[in-house]
Amino acid sequence: MLKFVEATEADIELLSSLGYTIFRETYTTMLSEEQIVYMLDMMYSLESLKRQMDDNNTFYIVYYDNRACGYIGIANHEDNKYHLQRLYLHRDMRGKNLGRAMMQQVFDHAKKFSPDGATITLNVNRDNPTVEFYKKMGWEIISRGDFELGQGFLATDYIMSINI
Numbered sequence: 001m002l003k004f005v006e007a008t009e010a011d012i013e014l015l016s017s018l019g020y021t022i023f024r025e026t027y028t029t030m031l032s033e034e035q036i037v038y039m040l041d042m043m044y045s046l047e048s049l050k051r052q053m054d055d056n057n058t059f060y061i062v063y064y065d066n067r068a069c070g071y072i073g074i075a076n077h078e079d080n081k082y083h084l085q086r087l088y089l090h091r092d093m094r095g096k097n098l099g100r101a102m103m104q105q106v107f108d109h110a111k112k113f114s115p116d117g118a119t120i121t122l123n124v125n126r127d128n129p130t131v132e133f134y135k136k137m138g139w140e141i142i143s144r145g146d147f148e149l150g151q152g153f154l155a156t157d158y159i160m161s162i163n164i
Contacts, residue, residue: 002098004105007059007071012049015059018071019044022088030127035153042149057085060105062098069093072102080114082106084122087130103137107164118164123147123157131158138162 007015020040027036042048052073053059062070070093073086087102110118124131126144135141139160147155 001065002101003063004060004072004102005063007053007061009050009053011059011061012046012053014061014068015049015071016044016046018061018068018088018090019049019086022070022090025091026088026128027125030125035149038151038153039149052085058109059086060109062089062102064093064096064098070098070102072105074106074109076113080110080116080118082110082114082118082120084120087122099133100137110164119161120164121159121161123155123159126156126158131160134160 005011023040023044024036027039031039049059056076058074058076060072060074061068062072070089071086072088073084075083075085077083084106087099087106089098089102106120110120121142122134122139123145124134131141139162141158142161143159145155145157145159147157149155
């Protein structure tokens with residue numbers, strides 16, 4: 001059974017653990033070990049996740065058969081705009097249509113707070129195979145960018161968008 005639970009501060013350790021594991025699973029072939037370590041600390045430390053929650057980000061923990069197997073992170077902006085920060089799922093849970101259900105949760109979140117329509121954007125590494133998943137779900141590439149992360153590391157991303 002699939003379940004989405006909105007995370008609270010009490011869930012930050014679980015989010016951090018999921019982030020560290022899934023980010024490494026996903027990006028080992030795309031990024032250097034040094035960049036992975038830097039980005040893990042930057043995005044998934046307990047302090048970083050707490051700051052993200054305080055900055056109006058919503059997180060949903062994904063449970064499948066009572067196992068925490070992924071999470072969603074959404075930045076809530078004004079004017080019916082949202083930014084999908086994270087859509088992470090453990091590797092062994094992929095291919096079970098959970099990604100589609102997670103995407104529907106993102107859409108439902110935006111519709112709940114913007115019933116008259118919203119725009120959602122996301123950044124995705126240009127080498128990430130999930131670009132094709134996003135395209136199948138209706139997302140469009142609207143631009144590409146190289147974003148300085150610090151310590152000489154770059155995020156080489158597509159910026160994608162969808163209107164719901």
